[in-house]
Amino acid sequence: MLLSGRLMLRSLSLASLPATPSLQEIASNHPTGVAKVVLKKGKTQLFKDGSPMVYSGAIDRVIGRPPPTTGDIVLVADGTEKPIGWGFYNSTSMFRVRLMQQEEETTLDPSCALNAEKLLETRIAAAAELRKNLGIPSTRTNAYRLVNSEGDRLSGLIVDIFGDLAVIASSAAWVQIYQHQIMDCLSRLNNIKQISWRPTVEILKEEGLDLSDLKKPDLIIPQTRVKVMENGISYWISLDGQKTGFYADQRENRCFLSTISEGRRVLDICCYTGGFALNAASGGALDVIGVDSSSPALELAKENVALNGLDSQRISFLREDATEFMKAAVSRNESWDIVILDPPKLAPRKKVLKSASGMYRNLNYLAMQLTKRGGLLMTCSCSGAMTQSGLFLRILQGAASMAGRKITVVRQAGAACDHPIDPAYPEGAYLTNILLRVL
Numbered sequence: 001m002l003l004s005g006r007l008m009l010r011s012l013s014l015a016s017l018p019a020t021p022s023l024q025e026i027a028s029n030h031p032t033g034v035a036k037v038v039l040k041k042g043k044t045q046l047f048k049d050g051s052p053m054v055y056s057g058a059i060d061r062v063i064g065r066p067p068p069t070t071g072d073i074v075l076v077a078d079g080t081e082k083p084i085g086w087g088f089y090n091s092t093s094m095f096r097v098r099l100m101q102q103e104e105e106t107t108l109d110p111s112c113a114l115n116a117e118k119l120l121e122t123r124i125a126a127a128a129e130l131r132k133n134l135g136i137p138s139t140r141t142n143a144y145r146l147v148n149s150e151g152d153r154l155s156g157l158i159v160d161i162f163g164d165l166a167v168i169a170s171s172a173a174w175v176q177i178y179q180h181q182i183m184d185c186l187s188r189l190n191n192i193k194q195i196s197w198r199p200t201v202e203i204l205k206e207e208g209l210d211l212s213d214l215k216k217p218d219l220i221i222p223q224t225r226v227k228v229m230e231n232g233i234s235y236w237i238s239l240d241g242q243k244t245g246f247y248a249d250q251r252e253n254r255c256f257l258s259t260i261s262e263g264r265r266v267l268d269i270c271c272y273t274g275g276f277a278l279n280a281a282s283g284g285a286l287d288v289i290g291v292d293s294s295s296p297a298l299e300l301a302k303e304n305v306a307l308n309g310l311d312s313q314r315i316s317f318l319r320e321d322a323t324e325f326m327k328a329a330v331s332r333n334e335s336w337d338i339v340i341l342d343p344p345k346l347a348p349r350k351k352v353l354k355s356a357s358g359m360y361r362n363l364n365y366l367a368m369q370l371t372k373r374g375g376l377l378m379t380c381s382c383s384g385a386m387t388q389s390g391l392f393l394r395i396l397q398g399a400a401s402m403a404g405r406k407i408t409v410v411r412q413a414g415a416a417c418d419h420p421i422d423p424a425y426p427e428g429a430y431l432t433n434i435l436l437r438v439l
Helices: 002-016 023-028 044-048 103-108 116-133 173-177 179-187 201-206 248-259 275-282 295-307 322-331 350-369 384-389 392-403
Strands: 035-039 053-055 059-063 073-077 083-089 095-102 143-148 157-162 165-170 194-199 225-230 233-238 265-269 287-292 315-319 336-341 371-381 407-413 432-438
Touching: 023 073, 023 083, 023 103, 035 083, 044 083, 073 095, 083 103, 095 103, 116 143, 116 179, 143 225, 143 248, 165 179, 173 179, 179 194, 225 248, 233 275, 233 295, 248 275, 248 371, 248 407, 265 275, 265 322, 275 287, 275 295, 275 315, 275 336, 287 295, 287 322, 295 315, 322 350, 336 350, 350 371, 350 384, 350 392, 384 392, 392 407, 392 432
Parallel strands: 035 073, 165 194, 265 287, 265 336, 287 315, 336 371
Antiparallel strands: 035 059, 053 095, 073 083, 083 095, 143 157, 157 165, 225 233, 371 432, 407 432
C-alpha cells in the first residue's frame, strides 16, 4: 500500500512538470520562421545516426517561402516532414546542411535549439573542458587544437591555440557568417588574449562565398610570429605559415620519436620548421638532418635550434627538393638509422588519389633505400582521401617491393588526442603515421 502511494505521488509530480517543447514547436514560435529540408526516402537513417553533412543528393524538397539562403538555420526532416534535427543551410555547396543538433538533443537541452549563439557557447565550452581533462594546456605544452570541426560537433570550424593566441581556420559559410559570435565565445576563455581569423579560401569558394565581399573581423595581432612550447620543446611559429602555422596533430608522434632517437642518425624529409628533427635531437640523436624546400620554414627551424640550446653541429637543415635530395643520397649510398617522411597533402580530393598514390609510392621507395637495414622509417600521409581509402599500407608494400626491401609495421597512429573524430563522420580522419622496420 505504501509503495503504491509513492508511485502515485511520483506519477503526479511527473505529470505536473511542464512538457519539453518539440523541435517543431520551437520552430513554429521562431520570430522569422524556419524552413524545412525534407530528406528522400531511405536517406534519413544516416543522419539520425549522427552524420552531420546533409548532401544535396539526399534532399527531396525544401519547404519554406521565401526559400532559405546560405547561413540560415533550417530544420532537417524525414519523409513525413517530422524534424530529426536542425542545422545551417547552404544554397550552393554540395553539403546543403551541416546538421548541428538532433531532435533528441533538443529535448534534453532546448536552450540550444535553433540558437546559433547558445550552441557555439555550449560546444566551445565543451571542447575546452575536454582538452582540460586531457591535460592540455600544461606547463610543457601550450600549442594544441581547441576545436576540431566535426570531432567537436562544429563542422567547418578549426581553432588552434598557441599560448594566448587563438587561430581560427574557417572552411564553412556558416562559420564566416557567425565569425563575430565565434570570436566572442573564444575571447571569454581565460587564456585567450588575441585572435587571428584565417579563412580557407579555396574551400569557401566551393561554399559559394566571395571573400572580397566579406568584412574582415577587427583583430589585434601585433606580431607575425609567436613562441610556443610542445612537450617541453620551444618553437617559433609563423602566423603566415601553412594552415594555422603549426601542425599540432603530430605532437604525440613527435614525442614518440624523441624516445627512440638516442644514439641514432636521423633524417627528417619535408621537415617544415623542424618538429621531428628537434625532437630527435632533444632525444639524444647523434646527428640530425632536416630537408625542406621552403626557405622561410627552414629559417624558423634554425632559430628553433638556438631557441632550445641544441648543438648546431648535431642538427642541420638543407633547402632542397625532397625527391632530388633522396635520389642524390641514394646514388651516394647514404643511409640513416631513422628516416621521417612527412610530405604535404598529396591527395586533397578522391579524384586525384590515383596520381597521389604513385607519388606516395615513389617517395617511400626512395626513403626505404635511405633507411639502414633493420632501421626505422616513420612515414606519414596527411591526405584524408588517402587515409580513408585504406590503401596506404598497400602502397608502402609496393614501395618496399620496388626497393627490394622487406617491411614490418611497428606502430600505427593518427592525430593527437586533441583532434577527436566523430565515428558518424569517419571522413574527419586524415592523418596516418606508420613506423616501419625496414630490412
